[in-house]
Amino acid sequence: MGAWGTGIFENDDVLDWKADLLDSGDIELIEEAIEEVLENEYIESDSASNALGAIEILAALQGSPGKEILNNQINTEDLYNWINTHKGKGKKLISKAKRAVKKIKKDSELKELWEESEEYPIWLNTINDLENRL
DSSP, X not given: OOBOSSSTTOBHHHHHHHHHHHHSSSSXXXXXXXXXXXXXXXXXXXXXHHHHHHHHHHHHHTTOOOHXXXXXXXOOHHHHHHHHHHTTTTGGGHHXXXXXXXXXXXXXXXXXXXXXXXXXXXXXXXXXXXXXXX
């Protein structure tokens, strides 16, 4: 999985996805990441991680960033600039994002991997916080 922390952006998959997003000129990759979760019966860990990153950025676009973004734990000015450029976009994706988060929490490889860890409650709190900010 390449995880090194319980935060949304603390794994290699989502950091690679975020780099692609920053190179894009619109929110299409956010929508694609969410749709991939909703369309697949079983959600692989990389798809779940990417969707959670997309949903975290979507929440930030709506003015509800998480602590990783607020506290600059991601260490990237490029992300702040991207969010400011696209602020307010993606409102139509909120209901899909909520469904995707519920699906990831209920039945995904990422959830299964975290359940095997002592840090599962911390990860789940992170996901619940994201869900509450949508």
